[in-house]
Amino acid sequence: MLKFDSSRPAPFGFVTEGFCETIGRTPLLRLGKLSEATGCEIWGKAEFLNPGGSVKDRAALGIVLDAEASGALEPGGTIVEGTAGNTGIGLALVGNARGYRTLIIIPETQSQEKIEGLRAMGAEVRTVPEKPYKDPDNYIRISGRVAAQTSKGFWANQFDNVANRLAHYQSTGPEIWEQTKNRLTGFVASVGTGGTLAGIALFLKEQNPNVQIVAADPYGAAIWSWVKFGHTEINDGDSVAEGIGQSRVTKNLDGVKIDQAYRIKDDVAVEMLYHLLHAEGLFLSLSSAINVCAAVKLAKEGGSGQVIATILCDAGSRYVSRLYNPGWLAQKGLTPKAKGLEFLDRL
């Protein structure tokens, strides 16, 4: 059976057995200007180089391998999921490579690029009206019912299926630990399902309980409140970041020790997005920029000498009509203005 094995050579420059075997073992990139500015080492895990283009390829593969092993996903079966983006892409491509159909339930408010993109990759896509999570007709809840009604249907259930965080415990965590030569002092990630933060945190704390685990939250999410105060009641504000912004403690987050949390404002994150593009050549999503902002905040608060890693989740090409569109940015009041790194003072 295919399994994550991070000790295999990195795929770049090597041959691999195909799509699924090319997932993971991504490079760790030194963010030079930010490292110099803080006196710390700040590293970004290049998850946008996964073959499906995001960190969620790992979760998609982990969930499918786990379901194959348990028998929940039968040969010729259909993977069903409620998702607005990267997980759907990962599941559709892993599904194609391993012989499954994929059926995606998506809120009709999502961009046509995403809906048509998933269809182009071979997924069946059903659009539904946008409803809050507590509503029985919320897209995630519908996906669970559709899976139960589908012949050989399997509900991926990325938020509460801990095969998601296990994929990161088995692959991303060991890779980062090895790539930083066991010197890592802090790890930072934002939360969608929480699989990335939780799986990596569980692995790193086993290697060294002193590694600081930090959640990076956009405004409008409740994970900062949960880490700081033990409840999810504070979720004021709003963010245009896609793929992150959680309001509840998912099963993937449950029981994980998180030492610190920061809230990052969209306008500062957009400045970071353009710094990473223009100064480092990295074309990324806003969740990636929020992660890097929180890594810099940890560097500044903890002082020089720290070795901090975070996640570069997916590429900017998925957000050209928004984050890289001056008209859209102006309409949202998010036009970047910084000449240098002075925006770091606003973290």
Ligand code: PMP
């Ligand atoms: N960034 C982006 C762009 C994403 O799509 C996701 C996944 N929803 C995340 C970050 C967060 O990953 P996780 O679900 O593992 O918390």
